Amino acid sequence: MRPLIASIRLDHFRHNYLLARQQHGGRALAVIKANAYGHGALRCAQAVAEVADGFAVACLEEALQLRAGGVRLPILLLEGVFEAAELAEVQAQDLWLVVQNAEQLAMLLAFPASKPFRVWLKMDSGMHRAGFFPADYAAAHGRLVASGKVDAIVKMTHFACADEPESHATALQMAAFDAGCAGLAGESSVANSAAIMIHDAAHRDWARPGIMLYGSTPLPDGHAANVGLKPVMRLSSRVFGVRELPAGEAVGYGASFVTTRPTRVGLIAGGYADGYPRLASTGSPVAIDGHASRIVGRVSMDMMMVELTDLPQAGIGSEVELWGDQVSVNAVAACAGTISYELLCNVKRAQLVYSG
Structure with a gap:
């Protein structure tokens, strides 16, 4: 056999997950999209099944592979759904989903739901890639609540520059997020790996660690917060x-x-x-x-x-x-x-x- 070997140390993956959750506090979804960043999503999920709070993947296809492999913990679809027909499978597989634009919101509101959805409602707090603008966020939240089609809403956003310790962008995004969410019920999730490590103000109810689970840091080499991760x-x-x-x-x-x-x-x-x-x-x-x-x-x-x-x-x-x-x-x-x-x-x- 060709001697190119990718040795995947699942004990290191468990160590990094527990470290990420401990540093953040609260609960943590292990981000295992893109086949767990090349490490094997099912094997990584199985390695932390006894300790994890849930998982996050990019899309329905990735979630279905995990469900077929016996993973029963919560799975969040970070990109949400791409067409209304996917919502039936979301319900059948008991998945959570992100709603990040008016089209996805309309799909969900029009869907004849047999049971309520668990929705993570995304705000564009400044990255300008996806999410509702802060001025429109409360209205979207209110429409979901009024629909009776959700059992809970997690308020979420994503940072553009959390891995740049000297940047002020993260603080500005946090301020925009908090202002846009003022008075709205529900848990919140804002911290990616870099925010878990160095932005204490971003430690809310749910963390979403990604690259740090695999033992790599998004921060500049030598930063003090790098200590403790193990390469998977x-x-x-x-x-x-x-x-x-x-x-x-x-x-x-x-x-x-x-x-x-x-x-x-x-x-x-x-x-x-x-x-x-x-x-x-x-x-x-x-x-x-x-x-x-x-x-x-x-x-x-x-x-x-x-x-x-x-x-x-x-x-x-x-x-x-x-x-x-x-x-x-x-x-x-x-x-x-x-x-x-x-x-x-x-x-x-x-x-x-x-x-x-």
């Missing part, structure tokens, strides 16, 4: 070829890396078709048999090359950690000019091996 995924491969090159030799596509000294280069299984970012080429960190090294040359579709020059003990069969315990996925993402979310979600073709 460890992506690794093995060296299956070695080249001994003199100084002045080019390596890989485009001859973008040229040796400046006698160099040993190891070839490993893994490339951009597996989800490793092509832009994280020469210089991106790796750990080879536990020792720090780097990628050299361009990442190609199925393979990449790593430097073995200063690791004489390394060779055929040596393990290469691409990210995980020694190599931060955030560091790799920074080399690629992206974020850890994208890297984790893009992993494919790797063997997922679960433990814990």
